Amino acid sequence: MINADTILFVLMLVTGVNMLRYLTALRSLIHIMREAHPLLYQQVDGGGFFTTHGNVTKQVRLYYYLKSKEYHHHHDPVFTGKCDRVRELFILCTSLLGVTLFAAIIL
Incomplete structure (x- = not known):
């Protein structure tokens, strides 16, 4: 049987990897x-999007x-494609x- 901690750890890992994918796609956009x-x-x-003094x-x-x-x-098709990718991510x-x-609340 799979442990609840294992499920939560895998979910957190997948979420973290997809968050990194999103941030790199946003930086590229x-x-x-x-x-x-x-x-x-x-x-x-x-210019100041990823800085600490960026305007939210x-x-x-x-x-x-x-x-x-x-x-x-x-x-520009490259720009629209990148916008679609960032939106989907x-x-x-x-x-x-x-x-x-x-899952963290339930488990």
Whole structure:
């Protein structure tokens, strides 16, 4: 029989790996955004996005941009593909985090 601690550990490991995938994809998106969409890059505080002095209200702008799929009107297919990937990874990470927290409470 599988131990409850093992299940929780594996869930936490999978969630951590997917969180790293999401953060690297987000970093890559911001790097691509500098050339593909400079106005959005300034609006989301692209240069200071991953710093401790980053403006959170500006960073939330990127969340709403991806949530409403405004990037579908953009001309660069690399940029739109990267936006799709970041959006999908964000949904996956939040779902895995919810399942992991639920499992931690239940187990």
